[in-house]
Amino acid sequence: MGTEGGNVRVIGGRYRLEAIIGRGGMGVIWRSSDTLLGRQVAVKELAVDETLSEDEAAQQRERMLREARAVAQLRHPNIIVVHDVVLHEGRPYIVMDLLDGGSLADRIARQGPVDPVEAARIGLALLGALRVAHAAGVLHRDLKPANVLLEAGTARVVLTDFGIAQVAGATTLTESGGFVGSPEYTAPERMSGGGAGAGADLWSLGALLCAALTGESPFRRDSLGGVLHAVVYEEIQPPPEAAPLLPVVRGLLERDPARRLGLDEAERLLRAYVATGATPQQAPPPGAYTPTRPDMPAVHRQKISTRVLLVAAALVAAAAGAVLAATALLAGRDGNTPQTPTSSASEPSRTGSASVSPTPTVTVTRSETRTATPRPTAPTGYRTVRDAKGFSLAVPEGFTRSLDGQRVFYMSPRRTFRIGVRVTGTQEGGPAAAQRRAAADGPSTNPGYRDGKVTDTSHDGHDAALWEFTWDGFSTSEGARRTIDLCWEEGGRMYDVWVSAPVSRIDEARAYFDAAVDTFAPSAG
Known part of the structure; x- marks a missing residue:
């Protein structure tokens, strides 16, 4: 039954779940013992949508496991190490390094915002992690302070929880009026229901830098509908505290992904600031940071507004009896090509993890x-x-x-x-x-x-x-x-x-x- 010694559970025949050390919409994190290797690990018990049919739930679990196994292949000092992926009694678990230290969100809550040099250092570490992940075709999709761990005693920055914020095969705003993700850190192209690539993670990094410097995301509002409206429609005003890193923040918080600051340029600017104390000035791309540009097609503006209203309406429906469900997922895929026949064709997978989330998915x-x-x-x-x-x-x-x-x-x-x-x-x-x-x-x-x-x-x-x-x-x-x-x-x-x-x-x-x-x-x- 997966138990040992009363309420203590053992999964995968070797991982003893001992104490809950984190909880959020994506699942529960356990401090655990690897009884085979005699070491402490963190085990994330992923949440499965209980409203799904048996077939749908099985498909969801398979996607999560594929994604988790793919992320387990990533190797970088700023990416959480995934040791194992386990399916136990129909529920997926991810086995990871157990780090001594809390999240960036924990640090901000205890000590307040960080200084610009520390924010730039954290930003550089996250860019390094994203560079490796994106090169392997892995997107994070939920970059926020709660998913950034700060290892005690080493100052190492570790990115966790890859790929879990979006239902595989679905957009952030669904046709049924649902929202999936962490809205204060979600890129506008995902909010508006369009395709989102690696640039969506860079937008999230821009919002995270603002949160590190001020204590909260620039898109925090009193309601989810307000957050969505701020992300996709309101004029973006970077906070005064972001002034030392303003070219980076403004470049990352560009609504048009084609004009958004790229990973290489963001890294160059942050390194320059760490080295000199002054960020090289860079003019923002033409038409940046405005809610609706003259060159934006009217149909696109209407789509954005309509989807914001759609989600706001979903919140009203939720208050009247709709379901609020916290769901953790992982996604991922890629393919082959047509011109040269191959002897066979086949496929791959990914994941990440750890820490309490004050801003739940x-x-x-x-x-x-x-x-x-x-x-x-x-x-x-x-x-x-x-x-x-x-x-x-x-x-x-x-x-x-x-x-x-x-x-x-x-x-x-x-x-x-x-x-x-x-x-x-x-x-x-x-x-x-x-x-x-x-x-x-x-x-x-x-x-x-x-x-x-x-x-x-x-x-x-x-x-x-x-x-x-x-x-x-x-x-x-x-x-x-x-x-x-x-x-x-x-x-x-x-x-x-x-x-x-x-x-x-x-x-x-x-x-x-x-x-x-x-x-x-x-x-x-």
């Missing part, structure tokens, strides 16, 4: 009755295709079909995003062996192949393997791409589903991957 949803279905229906903006190769799945509107031997592709215009499917007979050794054979051939089939990783996992109760890698694309114009490939056997067939996309647009690719995998169904044909 919030999910607001309307109460509704859910009924179990064999497969989720196509999300808004997708269509269900029934392919002659013997399967059906949801693909985004506008994607067109292409055939390359045994491989079927559904591709976006200009082939920026490529969803691939391959159906074959079973193979010797099953999905894991097939994926590892494909990974071994990776350098010969994918130019510039690197960061390849095959992880054993499951899909709808079937043994599966996830292969994830970065490569250079088939032409210099494509640039670096990330591929996520899931392979499993079912009904005497082997199925391979993958998505390939530019590294900089991995968040969109993950949404496509999740929709494809979650809605995929074998069929006769």
Whole structure:
């Protein structure tokens, strides 16, 4: 039953959960003992949405585990070390380093804001962590003071809780009126329901720097609706305390992701300030920091306002009896490409963790009755295709079909995003062996192949393997791409589903991957 000695639980046959040291919307953090290696660790018990059907809950757990395993591959001194991922009695757990020290949020609550030099030092550490994560196709999605740990005695800054703030395959503002994330630190492109890439983490860093310097986010308001309005609509006024780092803060808090300060420039400016005490002045991009620019299409302005009102209305509904549910999730995916046939196609995964959150991750949803279905229906903006190769799945509107031997592709215009499917007979050794054979051939089939990783996992109760890698694309114009490939056997067939996309647009690719995998169904044909 996972217990030992009264109420003390043991998970994974080795991790003894001893005391709760943190609690938030994403789950509970336990101080634990690794009885096998005789060391103390932190174990995060992830929250699972109790309103989901059994099938939906299983899919949610699989996504969380895939994401956790992928983050476990990240190695950087400013990223939490993930030792293990465990599924115990239907609930996911993440085993991490146990750090002596609290979060940045704890420090601000106890001692007040930090000085500009310390804020710049923290910012540089977080940029280093994000650089490694983004290069591996991992987005954080919930960068805030509560997810930044400060190790006692070393001054080391450690980023935790990757990928948990957004339901995989969903936008931040959902069609049902729900909000997922930490609103005071969430980028406006996510608020408005659009695709969000690595730049969304940089916006969150800008809000975090303001919080470190003043004690609170510049978007803190009395209600969630007020926060959303401030993020996507009000004029942004960086606080006076941010003056020493103003070019960095203003550059990061640029609403247009295309004009937002990039990681390299933010790092250069912060290093210059730490070295000289004066930040080099940089004019903000044209049109920055205004709620609605003249060049912003009216339909886009209306979309932003409509979604803000939608969430505000959801809050009123919540007060009248809607459900407030704190949900922790992890997301992630990537894909393969069409031009050169490969011997096999397959897929990968990720995670992070630790500390009490004074600004909880919030999910607001309307109460509704859910009924179990064999497969989720196509999300808004997708269509269900029934392919002659013997399967059906949801693909985004506008994607067109292409055939390359045994491989079927559904591709976006200009082939920026490529969803691939391959159906074959079973193979010797099953999905894991097939994926590892494909990974071994990776350098010969994918130019510039690197960061390849095959992880054993499951899909709808079937043994599966996830292969994830970065490569250079088939032409210099494509640039670096990330591929996520899931392979499993079912009904005497082997199925391979993958998505390939530019590294900089991995968040969109993950949404496509999740929709494809979650809605995929074998069929006769």
